[in-house]
Amino acid sequence: MKNKSARKLLKFAVSQFTYPRDAKDFLQVFNNLTSARYTRGIVSHVTRETPDTSTIFFKAGDGWIPHVAGQWARIGVSLNGKRVWRPFSISAAEGHDPSITVKANGEVSTFLVHDAEPGTLLYLEEPSGQFVLEETPASILFIVAGSGITPVMSMLRTLMPRRPDHDVVLLYSSKSREDCIFHDEILELADQFPGLKPIFRFSREDGRIDFSDTGDIPRLCPDYQDREIYSSGPDSFVSQVQDMAILFGGESRVERFDLTRRTSASGNGEVYFSKSGETLEVTGADSILEAAENSGRQLPHGCRIGICRSCLVPMTDGQVSDIRTGEVTHDPGLVQTCITRPAPWVELDV
Ligand code: FES
Incomplete structure (x- = not known):
């Protein structure tokens, strides 16, 4: 309770300090005042996506290198007097202010989902990662699960407006409709861009995806062997996609969101x-x-x-x-x- 009041007071003080400047001006002033090792960002707004997932939009200060769709960045927050870092996939389209879509399952992500608000200060490292689109992508099959949608959402938001008829199948597994991040926006994108065909799979109702060669993939996407395959999600999920691709002599690009031990x-x-x-x-x-x-x-x-x-x-x-x-x-x-x-x-x- 005490912290909340302090935060409100700080927010008020910041608003007085920044008015009538915008957040970018504020960052500029802040950057000039402090000698910093890290680029900073300031949260501009937060959107709740599912009960435990939020998108945090932020303005990045001087030194931020614009991301490529599919990349992630290490983000630092101050918690109990310590700066703590975690990597998060960037969900915004290329060329837009960055945003990260975060599920609360650790101290940093829980803070971001439940406590981040306009004005919250973030520390940023430059975007990184090889899970990115080819320069001239062929037909694509995205196979994603859970929070694995976040880098793929950045790709869809970037790719579809550039090439509206591009042939993209998105097979997206989540526990339930309630847990399905970006469900409505994906449907809107598909309405707008006829090349995008989303297939939602709710594992609590429909079971898990069967990756065997007589399973769900040939049925849901008959030409899957002719497509570039991108997969993002839990380790056990993307490993099945990799095994499937190896079986037909293909390849897949993958991004893992957890660790499975052998x-x-x-x-x-x-x-x-x-x-x-x-x-x-x-x-x-x-x-x-x-x-x-x-x-x-x-x-x-x-x-x-x-x-x-x-x-x-x-x-x-x-x-x-x-x-x-x-x-x-x-x-x-x-x-x-x-x-x-x-x-x-x-x-x-x-
Ligand atoms: S802590 Fe991130 S790769 Fe080891």
């Missing part, structure tokens, strides 16, 4: 931190990052699911295995501690 990548291992001379035991299916945190050590990190590369540290000896695939790497170089574990011993230059 049991083959578990067991006991040991990490030697060469700078501190300390040794860390890693057990079960823990990643190096998790084992370090459990023992009270701090290692750099961001998304914790292998996307943002904030957790890269130099490996100087030994080998690591990828907890998602079991793949072993022994060449010295940078390793992502959030998705690797010692196999069974590794030396990190930390």
Whole structure:
């Protein structure tokens, strides 16, 4: 309650400070006043999409590099006196002010969904990621689940107005109509742009998508083998799309929104931190990052699911295995501690 009043007071003070300037002017003033390492953004408005998902629109300050549809950016917020970062897919079309569409399932996302409001300050890193459209895309099949719609929405908002008759099938799985982010906007886009064919799948009513070669995909999109396939969603979901594409000799571009561990990548291992001379035991299916945190050590990190590369540290000896695939790497170089574990011993230059 106290915090809410303080925020209201701050908001009022900011409005007095900014009036009659707009948010961009405010950021300019702010940027000039503070020597900052990071680009800042200021929330312009927030839209509730589903009971636990909101879109946060923001104005980005000097230094922001415009995103390409499908990319994500690390966004920082101040929580309990600490700046905390997480990566979020950008849902806005290219060339527009950025927005992120966020589901509340962690401390940063819960803050953004429930507490962000016009005037909330954000810290921004530049957009990144390879999950982007080809320059001249052929016919496309998007296969997405849950929050995986966010980068794809940026692609649809960008692509369809540019090429209204472009042949795009969107197969979009969500738990229910209530959980289906952007449902109405997608239907409106399809009305406006005849090349877009959305197919909604509500798993609570219709069951999960069957990716076998006699399953749902050939029935829902008979020419799927002739299309570029983009898939975005939970790891287990996009892995099925990848397996399906491999089966017919095709390819798929994927973006994962969580981490599935393979049991083959578990067991006991040991990490030697060469700078501190300390040794860390890693057990079960823990990643190096998790084992370090459990023992009270701090290692750099961001998304914790292998996307943002904030957790890269130099490996100087030994080998690591990828907890998602079991793949072993022994060449010295940078390793992502959030998705690797010692196999069974590794030396990190930390
Ligand atoms: S923390 Fe993001 S890739 Fe490891």
